[in-house]
Amino acid sequence: MTNPTARPGGRTARIRAQVLDAVRAELAEHGYDSLTVDTVAARAGVHRTTVYRRWGDVGGLLADVYDAAGDDDWEPPDTGSLHGDLAALNEEIQAAMVMRPPIMEALIAASFRSEAAADAQRRLWEDRYVRCEVIVERAIGRAEIPPGTGARRLLVTATAPVYHHLVLLRAPLDPALPADAARTAVLAAVAGAFTEGS
Amino acid sequence: MTNPTARPGGRTARIRAQVLDAVRAELAEHGYDSLTVDTVAARAGVHRTTVYRRWGDVGGLLADVYDAAGDDDWEPPDTGSLHGDLAALNEEIQAAMVMRPPIMEALIAASFRSEAAADAQRRLWEDRYVRCEVIVERAIGRAEIPPGTGARRLLVTATAPVYHHLVLLRAPLDPALPADAARTAVLAAVAGAFTEGS
DNA sequence: ATGCTAGTGCAACATCCGTCGCATTAATAG
DNA sequence: CTATTAATGCGACGGATGTTGCACTAGCAT
Incomplete structure (x- = not known):
């Protein structure tokens, strides 16, 4: 019933x-x-x-558009190397920010006006970061980076500069940034920046 | 005349x-x-x-508040080590985002609605990054990091996670994040992530 | 089919937002 | 002091933004 x-x-x-x-x-x-x-x-x-x-409100509309899209088929890139995966991921982020229609950009803008949009955005990013953890696991499996590397912190280090550049600084698109940020994160991970015990 | x-x-x-x-x-x-x-x-x-x-508009008001403040006396922290400087800088950023009245937060929110606020924000960040370059120069002088390290990219790597966490993800305040992000950037810099020739 | 009612259409209303034309005030030049 | 003219005050307006009460339509159960 x-x-x-x-x-x-x-x-x-x-x-x-x-x-x-x-x-x-x-x-x-x-x-x-x-x-x-x-x-x-x-x-x-x-x-x-x-x-x-x-x-x-408009934020509610965008949030529902996002929920309806339910891009449950999305999967993080798998290029065979950590740097390749992160660079490809950053390229996707950069492309999403310039995409037409600018759903991503609109959602971010709306999240500053509407609680519904802010929630949708939080859910989206949380989902994406969880899915991307496999990138780190694969890299550990390949012995590219030390075991115990924190996936979330590595992913944030790799992707945050791209968001910072495009969303906050609103600087013109920098084609080299995705690969550069990825390379930085890889070097930091190799140096043990994301392992628990210091 | x-x-x-x-x-x-x-x-x-x-x-x-x-x-x-x-x-x-x-x-x-x-x-x-x-x-x-x-x-x-x-x-x-x-x-x-x-x-x-x-x-x-409201963005123009906030922009003028910012210009009037004219915090030309601000100087980046000088703790004696690169990690100390970056961590202190991140602490300041985090404090500014939680500050009352929330001028920083309001300026960011307004920058999505008003061109004047967006400009003020760009000017502010540009100014801050330029002033902070001395942090990197001092670190090079101490031989903490290789000569030729790009200041801007290092600073963005260190600070972007804090902005990303508080502004975009709107996650609860993480007291460990400023120091963690600083440490990551230092390790990457030592590994040569920000030197020009590869 | 029939009744119930969640969901929708409709129109009127109250605000808010930003602009415009014109009168008034007050800073500056002489 | 007087003339000039930015800058402000003032009221009215047109448009956008939400809200509310009421009528009606169309799923759903029986």
Whole structure:
């Protein structure tokens, strides 16, 4: 017996699909600036009130777009070397930040205005870091880096400069940065920077 | 002969001071959320239009608060070791992000909405990184790290994880992170991660 | 089919946000 | 002191942003 109050029927799902499609389309055509509840509702052929009631604000819309995307098929790169994996990962991050439609960029911007978007962003990054731990495990298996290397700290060291450069400093894209940051993290890991006992 | 159109007289300066004080007070009492042009104007005893004309938006106000602060007296820490300097620097960054009133945090949030705030932020960070280059020079002088070590890349490697943790991931404050990130950067620098010729 | 009701459409409303034209004030030059 | 003219005050406006009450539509159970 399902919850009698729930009603995930055809119309609800259909409207959700219409609205989320409208968000993606609007994002692709006019970017994050013109992404307002009104615009999305009009494009989806849905009344403003419906969007406000179900999603609350723009951040809620983006968060739902992200959850709906549910990119559960994503896997971290596997190039055969730690440096190759990290560099490829950083390239993906850099590409995602410049991507059209700029979903990633929009989500980050929205996370400063909406709690829902901030949560979606936290969930996304947490998920990604967990999935990427296999990169470190493989490197340990290849004896590239010492056993006991902390995966999370290594991954943050490798990727943080890319985010810092593009999101915070908003500096022009630096093609060498992904590989450079990856190389730095590898050298630090080899030197034992991420092993527990000092 | 000064420019006859300029008029930096008493009233202009007085109103600027009133408005900037109001921004700081409002920020301290109610945070960044309730920091609107209207609120600030009312608190400063100034008309809304005046604020809109001179500062444009909330980002402009924050940018001017920052410029007015003009912390030209700031100097990077000098502890006697590269690791000590970087760890102290990261501690300062972490403290600035938790500081009350949250000027730094507000400036970052505003930089996603206002071009003026984004510029102020860029200027601030650029200035800080340039000033911090002396940390790397001193370390080279002490023969802690190889000559030719790129200051900027070393500094970004050391500080980016702190920003990433607090601003993007919005994770709870990690007291060990400043020292850890500093240690990582030192190890990478010693291993030659930031020297030009490979 | 029929009734129930979650979900939606609709319109009116209250704010907030930013801009504009014009009157007024006050800093500066002479 | 007087004239000039930035800078400010003021009110009104147009548009965007959310909210609310009510009617209605369409899933779902029976």
